[in-house]
Amino acid sequence: MISTNFKGTIRIMDIMYSSAVDGEGFRDVLFVNYCPHHCKGCHNPESWNVENGRVVPLSEVYENLTKSRITNITYSGGEPFCQTDELIALTKEIKENTNKTVWIYSGYLFEDIIKDEKKKQLLSMCEVLVDGRFEEDKKELNLRFKGSTNQRIIDVQKSLKEKKIILFDR
DSSP states (O other): OOOTTOOOEEEEEEEEEEESSSSSSSEEEEEESOOSOOOTTOSOGGGSSTTOSEEEEHHHHHHHHHSOSSOEEEEESSOGGGGHHHHHHHHHHHHHHOOOOEEEEESSOHHHHTTSHHHHHHHTTOSEEEESOOOGGGBOTTOSSOSBTTOEEEEHHHHHHHTSOOBOOO
């Protein structure tokens, strides 16, 4: 049941259902709008412009991401940490009302995210972070859950607890 205090909107590009490439298992992927990184070879360059996409009520996004019982959730982009407040509110609702895991893709590095209290708050509600900008010259087609070899797949909860980066290993 959604909290009566759960209000607000978020600017998104789209939601893709039942992806098998954006994290472990089947995942519903929220593609948020806006990205300051502008990585060469980006798979979603239309998300760079802050005015693209559409504004959607958080409650609608919540309903769409939680209707399936077999999928978990991934935030991608654009850059999810550019809409930190909105994703904090959304993720709180998801965590309070479901047992879904959340993966988050970011061009920012883990070390930089945890220096910002708001970003760290969002990160702390996620299970896995795929960090680092996509680098076209380091692209390999056989990589699992990431686009270039410089990116890391980080176990967020273990890393925060140990105060060092622990890579996700399954």
